[in-house]
Amino acid sequence: MTFDSAGVENAIRDLLVAIGEDPERDGLVDTPARIARAYREMFSGLHEDPTEVLSASFDVDHQEMILVKDISMYSVCEHHLLPFYGVAHVGYIPGEDGRVTGLSKLARLVDGYARRPQIQERLTSEVADALMDSLGARGAIVVVEAEHMCMSLRGARKPGARTVTSAVRGVMRHATTRSEAMSLIMSR
Numbered sequence: 001m002t003f004d005s006a007g008v009e010n011a012i013r014d015l016l017v018a019i020g021e022d023p024e025r026d027g028l029v030d031t032p033a034r035i036a037r038a039y040r041e042m043f044s045g046l047h048e049d050p051t052e053v054l055s056a057s058f059d060v061d062h063q064e065m066i067l068v069k070d071i072s073m074y075s076v077c078e079h080h081l082l083p084f085y086g087v088a089h090v091g092y093i094p095g096e097d098g099r100v101t102g103l104s105k106l107a108r109l110v111d112g113y114a115r116r117p118q119i120q121e122r123l124t125s126e127v128a129d130a131l132m133d134s135l136g137a138r139g140a141i142v143v144v145e146a147e148h149m150c151m152s153l154r155g156a157r158k159p160g161a162r163t164v165t166s167a168v169r170g171v172m173r174h175a176t177t178r179s180e181a182m183s184l185i186m187s188r
C-alpha cells in the first residue's frame with residue numbers, strides 16, 4: 001500500500017462533518033490537505049524498511065558497548081492516533097567482526113519504527129531486534145521513556161506520567177553488562 005493523499009483528504013473532510021464542523025469554512029478549507037501532508041511525514045515509516053540504514057557499517061574492530069542516549073522520539077499511538085513522545089536510549093555490542101554502524105543511523109532506525117501507528121512496547125522491541133538481526137550485534141538494549149497524549153489530554157488525564165519500556169537482547173542480558181548499560185542510561 002502506498003500513501004493515498006486524496007483518500008486522507010476525503011476522510012478528514014468526512015471527519016470534520018462528523019464532529020459537527022463545517023469543512024468549507026475559511027479556517028478549515030485547507031485542513032484536509034494540511035493533514036494529508038502531515039500524515040505523509042508522520043507515517044512515512046510504513047513505506048520504508050528502517051533496517052536499510054544499518055547497511056552503512058564500518059570495520060573499526062570495536063568489541064565494547066556503544067550507546068546513544070536521549071534520542072528524541074515522536075510516534076503515534078495506534079489506539080487513539082494521538083502522539084506519544086520522549087526519548088530513546090539505544091545501545092549495542094558489535095558482533096565478532098567488530099563492525100559498527102554510524103551513530104546517526106541509530107537515531108534514524110528509531111524514527112523508521114516511530115513513524116507509523118505504534119505501541120511503545122513494539123517500537124522498543126523492533127529497534128532491539130533490528131540491531132541483532134540486521135546489524136549482527138551480539139547484544140542490544142533499548143529503553144524508551146515517553147508521555148502519551150492519550151493519557152494526558154483525555155481518558156485518564158494524567159499529564160506528566162512517563163512510560164518506560166525496555167528490550168534487552170543477546171549478551172546484554174548478562175547481569176553485569178545489563179547493569180553497566182542501565183547505569184550509563186540513568187546517569188545524566
Ligand SMILES: Nc1nc2c(ncn2[C@@H]2O[C@H](COP(=O)(O)OP(=O)(O)OP(=O)(O)O)[C@@H](O)[C@H]2O)c(=O)[nH]1
Nearest residue numbers: 077078079080118119120121148150151154155156
Ligand atoms: N501497553 C500500551 N498501551 C497503550 C499504548 N498507547 C496507548 N495505550 C493504552 O491503550 C489502552 C486502550 O484501552 P481501551 O480501553 O481500548 O481504550 P479507551 O477506552 O480509550 O481507554 P482509556 O485511555 O483508559 O480511556 C489505554 O489503556 C491506553 O493507555 C502503548 O504504547 N502501550
Ligand SMILES: [Zn+2]
Nearest residue numbers: 077079080150
Ligand atoms: Zn493512545
